[in-house]
Every structure is written in C-alpha cells, then in structure tokens.
Amino acid sequence: KAGVTQTPRYLIKTRGQQVTLSCSPISGHRSVSWYQQTPGQGLQFLFEYFSETQRNKGNFPGRFSGRQFSNSRSEMNVSTLELGDSALYLCASSASGGSSGANVLTFGAGSRLTVL
Amino acid sequence: DQQVKQNSPSLSVQEGRISILNCDYTNSMFDYFLWYKKYPAEGPTFLISISSIKDKNEDGRFTVFLNKSAKHLSLHIVPSQPGDSAVYFCAASAVANAGGTSYGKLTFGQGTILTVHP
Numbered sequence A: 001k002a003g004v005t006q007t008p009r010y011l012i013k014t015r016g017q018q019v020t021l022s023c024s025p026i027s028g029h030r031s032v033s034w035y036q037q038t039p040g041q042g043l044q045f046l047f048e049y050f051s052e053t054q055r056n057k058g059n060f061p062g063r064f065s066g067r068q069f070s071n072s073r074s075e076m077n078v079s080t081l082e083l084g085d086s087a088l089y090l091c092a093s094s095a096s097g098g099s100s101g102a103n104v105l106t107f108g109a110g111s112r113l114t115v116l
Numbered sequence B: 001d002q003q004v005k006q007n008s009p010s011l012s013v014q015e016g017r018i019s020i021l022n023c024d025y026t027n028s029m030f031d032y033f034l035w036y037k038k039y040p041a042e043g044p045t046f047l048i049s050i051s052s053i054k055d056k057n058e059d060g061r062f063t064v065f066l067n068k069s070a071k072h073l074s075l076h077i078v079p080s081q082p083g084d085s086a087v088y089f090c091a092a093s094a095v096a097n098a099g100g101t102s103y104g105k106l107t108f109g110q111g112t113i114l115t116v117h118p
Helices: none
Strands: A005-007 A009-014 A020-022 A031-038 A042-050 A053-057 A064-068 A074-078 A087-094 A111-115 B008-014 B017-027 B033-040 B044-050 B056-059 B062-067 B070-076 B087-093 B114-116
Touching: A005 A087, A005 B008, A020 A087, A020 A111, A031 A074, A042 A064, A042 A074, A042 B087, A053 A064, A074 A087, B008 B017, B017 B033, B017 B087, B017 B114, B033 B062, B044 B056, B044 B062, B044 B070
Parallel strands: A009 A111, B008 B114
Antiparallel strands: A005 A020, A020 A074, A031 A042, A031 A087, A042 A053, A064 A074, A087 A111, B017 B070, B033 B044, B033 B087, B056 B062, B062 B070, B087 B114
C-alpha cells in the first residue's frame, strides 16, 4: 500500500512569490491534513480537508490556503511568501480525519520550503 | 500557549536499558494521545496511542502510560535499541469532546531527541 506522497520534496522561493505544494493521500483515505514544522514552533496544524471541503483550520493567516480534489489529492498554497514561511510542510491522511483509533494520521515525508 | 509540552529536549540511553520520554498537557479537552517517531528527512511515523479511558497501552517494546489527574503521559521503550534513535513527538487530540471540530488536528509537543548508544 503506497504511503502519503508529497511533491516537491525541496524548493527554494524568494520573498513575495507564491508556492503550491501537492499531497497524494493513501488510497482510500478521504481526509487530508496539513502541518507546518519549524524549529521554533514545532509542528502546527494548518487545515484539514474531507470530501473537497475544509472542515478544520488552524491559526494561520489567509495567505495559507488549500483545496482538495475529488480523488482526495490535496494542494496547499502560500501566497506572498515571507522569510518566516521557511519550514517543512507535512501532509497527513486518514480514513475520516478522526485522529484516533483506526484513524491515526499517516504523514508524508514533507516538502522543505526555503524562502530567500 | 503550549498545550502539549515535552520538557526534555534530549535523552541519551545505553542500548538495552529503558528509555522514558515524558509529556505534559494542559487542555482538559484532550482525550486521545499519540506518540510519533521522526527520522531526519522523513515524516513522523505513528508509534503508539492511548485513549483517556485507559491508563496504559502496550505494544511490543513500547508502553504508554497516562496519568489524567496529573495531565501527564510517558512512553517507555524497553529494551532500547540503537535504531530507536530519533525525535519522539507526543501529540494530543480532542476527539469526543470537541463536537466534531477536531478533524485532522493534533497538537504536538516540541519533541525529544532520543539517542541510544551501542
């Protein structure tokens, strides 16, 4: 069973640009969550999508957005990049997003974004 | 506001000995707790979990203990192996208590770097 796949693995952008990251969940998983990992803040929840609908959202500015497609694949977008957006962006999938029992989150390897 | 705290940034243990990783939380709404392990250049990997209705869960060499009154949980690894060397994250979720608003959301601690020496 293939795991969670994130692309690209590494990317470098400059301030003011925008970036789109992609996530393919485990087959059959309908919930996709996104997290940001930085040395100072640790792993922080961005948002969760299920059946193409955002069901939950963390405390991030509107520059961070996402979407989910009918095949459960998800993308997140960060516009007007700032230096502080440099981070590892992790995608996780689960069957229904419940975060417990059989629905524990399975993470991808992440996309490492560097903003110069 | 750090709702989940791992106060030890690092832990060093000899192979064969017990590793004990600790985690404290402040939010009484949390009712499900998980431990993830992370190697460099990889995403976190689920290790073991525990529901708030239990005080212990065991899976092979890994045991998680939950003390709800103290809002404290710990992960015991016995015996520790060099391959266990990684960053360990404690995470919490409000499942039953959140009225359906906790979807996909885990609150993580800052992580503890475990080094197991041969």
